[in-house]
Structures are given as C-alpha cells and as structure tokens.
Amino acid sequence: MLEPKRAWKTFESIEEELEKLREWKLISSKSTEVKQFYYKGAYTDKSVECKVTGFVDNNEIILYVNGNLHSIHPDYFLDMQKKDFSEDISVEEKDRDLDKSPKKERVNKKEKLIIVDIETPFSFSPKDGIREVAAIVVEDYEIVDELHLAIINNEDEYKKGYGSGLDNIEENEELREEFRNLISKYKYPIVAHNASFERSFLSYWNWVDKDQTFYCSMNTIKATEKLNSYKLKDLLNHYNIKDTQKHTAIQDVFDLLELLKVVKPKKWSKLGISSDNNIIKRNYIVDKKKQEEDKVRLELAKENIIENILNSKSIVFTGDTLKSRVEISELAIQYGGIVKSSVSKKTDILVVGENPGSKLTKAQELGIEILSEDDFLKLIGKS
Incomplete structure (x- = not known):
C-alpha cells in the first residue's frame, strides 16, 4: 500500500468526519451518517471495504484498507466510489442471478490495445523527426503481434537509448506503411505512456490519422494513485517490476506492458482533440x-x-x-x-x-x- 509520507490526523469527532466527507463530496451535503466506502486499485484484486480514517489536507486523505494505511487524493477515491463493483460479487451470487435470468449470458470483454513508444533526436519538437517506433498488439495483456521500426547506424550508441545511433525514419515510406498497416489491421486504441508526446510526432508525420484513439497510461495511473513521480522508470520501480529503463522504444513497450499487467486499469484516460488543431484539452479544477x-x-x-x-x-x-x-x-x-x-x-x-x-x-x-x-x-x- 502507499503509506502516508506526511504527518496526518484522525477526525476529532463524528461531526468533523461528516463535515470533511461532505467537503470531499464523498457523501451528500445533507447526509448525517457515514456510508460504506470501497477501495479497488493496484493493491487489490477486487473491491474491498475500507474506511476514511484521517487526512493530511484536502489533497491527501488516509484510508484503512485490508489492515493497512493508504494515502490517496480524495478526488481519486471519489472516482472509485462511482465505479460498478458488481463484477466482484461472489460466484454463488452471480450463479443465482443467472438462474433468475437464463437468457442473459455473461460476456468477458477482452482488453485489446496497441502499446506504442517512439524515440526522437533529443527533441520535444515533432518537426525534428522520429528515430525509432515500436508497437506490440496485446489482447488480455498477451502479445499477439509486434513491430519494431529502426535503422541502426551504430550498435554501441543505440544501446545508450534516447534515439542515439539511429537514422531518422519519419519520412521512410516503407516503414511508415508497415506501421499504418498494423494499426489498420487491428483497429485497437493506441496506448502510450506519454501519449500526447507520441501522438504529436506520429500525427505530424502522418503515421496516424487525426481521429486515431490514444490512451495515456501515465494519466490513467495518476487518476488512481497519488505518487511522487509518474515517469515510467519510477513506476516500474514503485511496483517492484524493475529498477532500470533502457530508453529504447522496443524495450519501453515491453516494460509498459509489464506495468499494465500489474495495474490493469478499469478506466482509461483518453486524449481529447480540439476542433481545430489536435490540441489536448486539459480540465483544471480551480481551488x-x-x-x-x-x-x-x-x-x-x-x-x-x-x-x-x-x-x-x-x-x-x-x-x-x-x-x-x-x-x-x-x-x-x-x-x-x-x-x-x-x-x-x-x-x-x-x-x-x-x-x-x-x-x-x-x-x-x-x-x-x-x-x-x-x-x-x-x-x-x-x-
């Protein structure tokens, strides 16, 4: 669990607890009693009962989950309460429900994604081009297809990562067509850790259409866990997957897959597009x-x-x-x-x-x- 790093305090009275819960919108403004809360995140396979046991400030509340203290942003916790926990009902209860409605069939929806990463010539500007593109097609977090596009001119430099030792490939028609064929074949959403970055380069050089769906894994994890860093390397370390990152596109997509196998998001953060020029819309809550x-x-x-x-x-x-x-x-x-x-x-x-x-x-x-x-x-x- 993500244990509290800062000093926190418990509620001094039931009145203070109700007041804070109303303030965080965890209960209605007219509620006079504490309801049952649930937690479901990276640390639990299914939803479990939990209690809001204290707080640091309005940006950090303290939960008591499975015998452990857990630090979380109240907005993220509120989102959890809005989720449908019906999938965590016991098998016996599900069977009874199916008996009552024999015509209804349970459908297990597969998670189908294309995980993508790119490397650029140490640049934040799309016009400077692309040096490496990697993609793996996953269904239920198992690889069903993969693609690695790069022209290596110096193997030793390439091992250093960050696009070193590679030729620019953004205008290579053959490689671009390979990538477009892959995403056209599967028609799955593209997942990238810093999706706005990947999309800006791939869209600029016409490797993807402007209506291609992109999910951002970094923003997805931000919406469920309050951490000090959401960089891929730090998340791999945080979830005890590995403590290093090579910064090559092909290795980064495999690393991101391992991260997603642990997190298994229930709700993805999707990049929005403005009506004119593909600018990401950002919503800020004004405090x-x-x-x-x-x-x-x-x-x-x-x-x-x-x-x-x-x-x-x-x-x-x-x-x-x-x-x-x-x-x-x-x-x-x-x-x-x-x-x-x-x-x-x-x-x-x-x-x-x-x-x-x-x-x-x-x-x-x-x-x-x-x-x-x-x-x-x-x-x-x-x-």
Missing part, C-alpha cells in the same frame, strides 16, 4: 483557497532570497514537473529568478516537464533556452 495560499507563498519567497544565481532572468514553466508548480516557482524566485506565466520575447528560460503545452512550441520559435526540470534544479544547485 480558490489554494490559489490564495500559493500566491502568499510566492510573495514570501521574494523576501527570502537564498542566492542570486538566476540574476533576474524571466522563467516560465510548462508541463507536469515532479515538484509542484508552486514549489518549483518558489525555488526560482529564491534563487533570483522572475516567474512568468506565459512565453514572450522577454522570456529567458522555459522549464519543460512531462506533457508540455503550446509554450514549448512558441519558445522554440523564439529561440529561448529550454531546460528540463533536472537541468533547472542543477542550475540552481538543487539537483
């Missing part, structure tokens, strides 16, 4: 109280400068960083930077996390320095 708290925190950071390493440079952040946005912005300020919300000609550095948005494209067009989160932390000595 006004937290916004005010973050604003105060950043104002205090200006009064607590640690070292003027950034020398008043304009810093913009995009994508999902391991540190929260307020935390990494606070560090930028404390080390002499000026944090801005949008990219302009006056921007000095863009710090890029997972799933970067349109800020990245604009920064590339303007020739602005682009750093990863790790590079930024190294720059201020906080790696």
